[in-house]
Amino acid sequence: xxxxxxxxxxxxxxxxxxxxxxxxxxxxxxxxxxxxxxxxxxxxxxxxxxxxxxxxxxxxxxxxxxxxxxxxxxxxxxxxxxxxxxxxxxxxxxxxxx
Numbered sequence: 620x621x622x623x624x625x626x627x628x629x630x631x632x633x634x635x636x637x638x639x640x641x642x643x644x645x646x647x648x649x650x651x652x653x654x655x656x657x658x659x660x661x662x663x664x665x666x667x668x669x670x671x672x673x674x675x676x677x678x679x680x681x682x683x684x685x686x687x688x689x690x691x692x693x694x695x696x697x698x699x700x701x702x703x704x705x706x707x708x709x710x711x712x713x714x715x716x717x
Contacts, residue, residue: 643657644659644682647683648675649679667704674701679694680693
């Protein structure tokens with residue numbers, strides 16, 4: 620498998636299989652006004668890969684694919700330019716993951 624930029628081969632370390640979905644979504648950050656666009660690139664039961672034109676500096680965020688009728692609380696676990704790996708925080712959401 621290739622790395623996020625496609626140039627460095629990486630060993631697959633994920634415990635669960637990911638599904639490519641490329642779903643538009645919105646992000647909300649604690650203590651920052653407004654919402655920010657992103658795309659959910661792939662998804663598993665435990666987390667997702669997001670791409671965003673906005674730099675994500677926060678360690679936690681709320682993710683929604685339905686205009687914030689429901690949200691998933693996420694912890695950012697890795698960053699690579701405009702790609703971000705997030706882990707879903709169990710018990711801190713108002714819907715089933717996407």
